[in-house]
Amino acid sequence: MPLDHRRVRGPEESQPPEVWAAAGGAGEVPEEEDAAPRDPCALRPLFARAGLLSQAEGSAYVELGGGTKVLCAAWGPREAAEPGAAAAAAGGGRLLCEFRRAPFAGRGARLRPGSAAEREAEREAAAALREALEPAVRLARYPRARLAVSALLLQDGGSALAAAISAAALALADAGVEMYDLAVGCALCRPPGPAAAWMLQPGEAEERRAAARLTVALLPALNQVSAVLGGGQGSPPDAWAQALRLGLDGCHRLYPVLRQSLLRAARRRDAAAATTA
Amino acid sequence: MASVVLSEAEKLYIVHGVQEDLRIDGRGCEDYRCAEVETDVVSNTSGSARVKLGHTDILVGVKAEMGTPKLEKPDEGYLEFFVDCSANATPEFEGRGGEELGTEIANTLYRVFSSESSIDLKSICINPREHCWVLYVDVLLLECGGNLFDAISIAVKAALFNTRIPKVRVLEDEEGSKEIELSDDPYDCIRLNVDDVPCIVTLSKIGYRHVVDATLQEEACSLASLLISVTSKGAITSMKKMGKGSLDPESIFEMMETGKRVGKSLHIALQKILDEEESLGTSRQKVGFLG
Numbered sequence: 001m002p003l004d005h006r007r008v009r010g011p012e013e014s015q016p017p018e019v020w021a022a023a024g025g026a027g028e029v030p031e032e033e034d035a036a037p038r039d040p041c042a043l044r045p046l047f048a049r050a051g052l053l054s055q056a057e058g059s060a061y062v063e064l065g066g067g068t069k070v071l072c073a074a075w076g077p078r079e080a081a082e083p084g085a086a087a088a089a090a091g092g093g094r095l096l097c098e099f100r101r102a103p104f105a106g107r108g109a110r111l112r113p114g115s116a117a118e119r120e121a122e123r124e125a126a127a128a129l130r131e132a133l134e135p136a137v138r139l140a141r142y143p144r145a146r147l148a149v150s151a152l153l154l155q156d157g158g159s160a161l162a163a164a165i166s167a168a169a170l171a172l173a174d175a176g177v178e179m180y181d182l183a184v185g186c187a188l189c190r191p192p193g194p195a196a197a198w199m200l201q202p203g204e205a206e207e208r209r210a211a212a213r214l215t216v217a218l219l220p221a222l223n224q225v226s227a228v229l230g231g232g233q234g235s236p237p238d239a240w241a242q243a244l245r246l247g248l249d250g251c252h253r254l255y256p257v258l259r260q261s262l263l264r265a266a267r268r269r270d271a272a273a274a275t276t277a
Numbered sequence: 278m279a280s281v282v283l284s285e286a287e288k289l290y291i292v293h294g295v296q297e298d299l300r301i302d303g304r305g306c307e308d309y310r311c312a313e314v315e316t317d318v319v320s321n322t323s324g325s326a327r328v329k330l331g332h333t334d335i336l337v338g339v340k341a342e343m344g345t346p347k348l349e350k351p352d353e354g355y356l357e358f359f360v361d362c363s364a365n366a367t368p369e370f371e372g373r374g375g376e377e378l379g380t381e382i383a384n385t386l387y388r389v390f391s392s393e394s395s396i397d398l399k400s401i402c403i404n405p406r407e408h409c410w411v412l413y414v415d416v417l418l419l420e421c422g423g424n425l426f427d428a429i430s431i432a433v434k435a436a437l438f439n440t441r442i443p444k445v446r447v448l449e450d451e452e453g454s455k456e457i458e459l460s461d462d463p464y465d466c467i468r469l470n471v472d473d474v475p476c477i478v479t480l481s482k483i484g485y486r487h488v489v490d491a492t493l494q495e496e497a498c499s500l501a502s503l504l505i506s507v508t509s510k511g512a513i514t515s516m517k518k519m520g521k522g523s524l525d526p527e528s529i530f531e532m533m534e535t536g537k538r539v540g541k542s543l544h545i546a547l548q549k550i551l552d553e554e555e556s557l558g559t560s561r562q563k564v565g566f567l568g
Contacts, residue, residue: 015348124384135501135523212392214516224523231388231515234475234508237533240516248526 058175324440332422507540
């Protein structure tokens with residue numbers, strides 16, 4: 001991203017004021033407000049819309065109640081750039097995923113676009129996105145081709161990767177790519193404390209304070225788990241299994257919403273085609 | 278990642294073998310290969326270890342350097358992981374080829390160590406907000422023979438066990454300016470408590486069953502694997518699905534149970550070896566790369 005030199009840029013090294021506010025002991029007050037117990041099984045309202053970008057072959061926008069906004073575009077089968085690599089992939093196509101955070105997406109100080117830490121985090125999220133989507137796409141039907149998906153996180157209000165997975169699957173389906181199923185992502189977190197229960201779809205504040213985090217992706221029609229990514233404070237396998245069950249249940253509940261939005265996009269496109277014809 | 282090309286018949290042979298709990302090298306589904314661990318192999322580091330697991334060969338060096346604590350955690354030191362995929366392991370790693378795998382492994386290590394209880398980071402802080410020890414953990418892949426993640430985590434744990442950080446004292450004079458004094462005795466150093474450092478157990482799904490410590494050939498037959506980090510007490514600190522395929526929810530639960538069981542015995546065996554090596558003291562004959 002080229003830097004705009006006309007703008008007054010901040011000093012080379014700057015620190016978010018929250019860090020110092022918290023140290024003074026006064027910063028914790030506004031955060032305690034949302035600490036009221038909430039139903040751990042409650043899902044945040046999800047808004048999904050497919051087919052909103054005119055230039056991309058497929059696109060989707062997913063917004064979660066707490067303010068997470070993800071915009072996703074899918075670019076349908078193109079000839080693979082490097083024929084050598086395509087042949088090595090056993091005849092199947094390749095899925096290229098990109099995950100970008102808008103410079104203003106996060107809370108606190110704006111991260112310098114293109115900084116090493118930023119790039120690392122984006123690359124990891126992109127790899128997670130690819131692993132979640134690959135089992136859902138029928139790549140064997142696209143030999144020597146590549147499919148590209150790019151997710152842009154406009155605002156991070158927690159559960160960003162999960163929202164990106166859902167949006168990317170929706171965008172691929174909207175592009176007419178052959179798929180086995182939609183991949184639905186769902187995030188969970190466990191607040192610190194010995195008896196804390198796992199909560200579905202945490203907000204940004206909850207996610208930041210969490211002792212453990214988990215993101216799962218499910219192909220609901222096939223009942224196959226396509227992504228599991230999580231970590232944090234150690235707990236016995238039973239506790240993780242319970243969290244996983246809760247997450248998969250959340251995915252099942254989100255599935256109809258995504259399907260509806262896909263149907264609506266198809267109807268809208270039909271109507272548009274009818275009026276131009 | 279390094280991989281081998283197998284024909285369909287070879288794959289079928291491996292898959293059918295796994296179904297019968299008999300793998301191509303004669304192991305059962307929950308057996309590890311014979312592992313060789315040696316610590317203190319590189320004298321220029323604060324701690325180092327080399328692990329050979331079958332044909333997988335890993336060298337880890339830990340260097341302690343002084344730095345400033347992170348803003349979010351002013352009273353803790355921190356760890357930095359770097360993974361270097363040497364072109365000796367496979368020609369694919371030449372140039373920038375190994376970079377992607379390297380960052381993937383480093384990110385996995387960060388996640389495994391993200392739990393506060395895994396290592397006592399407060400003990401490597403010198404004075405809050407100003408000085409702390411930064412442990413640079415450099416992982417070198419010398420040979421890839423399958424199951425990289427497990428071998429790396431064993432090597433990292435052994436290297437951290439071996440790490441000795443010199444003791445320093447902060448002196449403050451009347452004007453409030455601080456001075457750091459290094460102890461004169463080279464043997465006066467802090468050791469890290471590695472009891473809660475997790476090890477990674479990778480479970481590869483082959484056919485209807487899952488195996489631990491897959492070789493390259495077995496990895497080629499597996500579409501999806503689950504990576505679990507387990508502490509010595511059997512608690513799971515992180516997990517990640519890897520590979521192109523997807524997994525059945527039920528099999529994930531089974532894999533977690535197996536991972537816990539296998540991980541616990543792995544920790545016991547590793548700790549025993551490390552203690553044994555430690556008890557030999559300086560009289561130990563170093564094997565190094567000549568073994």
